[in-house]
Amino acid sequence: MTNITNKTLSTIAAHRIKDLFDDFCIYVAKRYGASYDDAICDWNCVGATFRYFGRNIHIQLKIWEHSNGHNNLPDYIIIVSDFVTGSGNAQDETEFRALCHFIFERGTRHGFKHLAVETPIVTFTKEVAVPNTLIPCMKFA
Structure with a gap:
């Protein structure tokens, strides 16, 4: 039996998440x-x-300070849990790449260290992939 300790959100992480949310609002507005x-x-x-x-x-997007071991994911992670466009064409990949670029740029600025993707299905190279996670996960450079 594994022992999982639930941790609470720290004040500094709450401030970082708030700042990241402000950036997210600006991103979707623009x-x-x-x-x-x-x-x-x-x-x-x-x-x-x-x-x-x-x-x-x-x-x-799920923004977690602590994963509590869920899906073997590391702490300080941003998870793309849902990304759907109505176009159904190549524009979807462009939109997804733009979102990932935003996450890399702003996530690292606010102290987050990993990206995981539940949907759409992606794979990461060995050099950046976090091993043994149940969904694709990568570490930021």
Whole structure:
């Protein structure tokens, strides 16, 4: 039997997540013509979930200070848990790459160290992949 200790969200992580959410609001406003208030932040004991439901785009990011061993994921992680576009064409990859670029740039700035992707399915090279995770995960450089 494994012993998992639940940790609570630290004050510094809460501030980092708040700052990252502000950046996320600016990102969706500029990229999708949304208003600053169209994005949603739901707090939980390990971090927060960011959501944006726009016209032909749906983004959900889980921002965790602690993974508590879930899916063998490391701490300080951003998880793309939902990414759906209504286009159904090559533009989807462009939008996904833009989101990943935002995550790399802003996530590292706010102290996060890893990216995992639940959907769409991606693979990472051995050089950046975190081993033994149940979903694709990579470490930031």
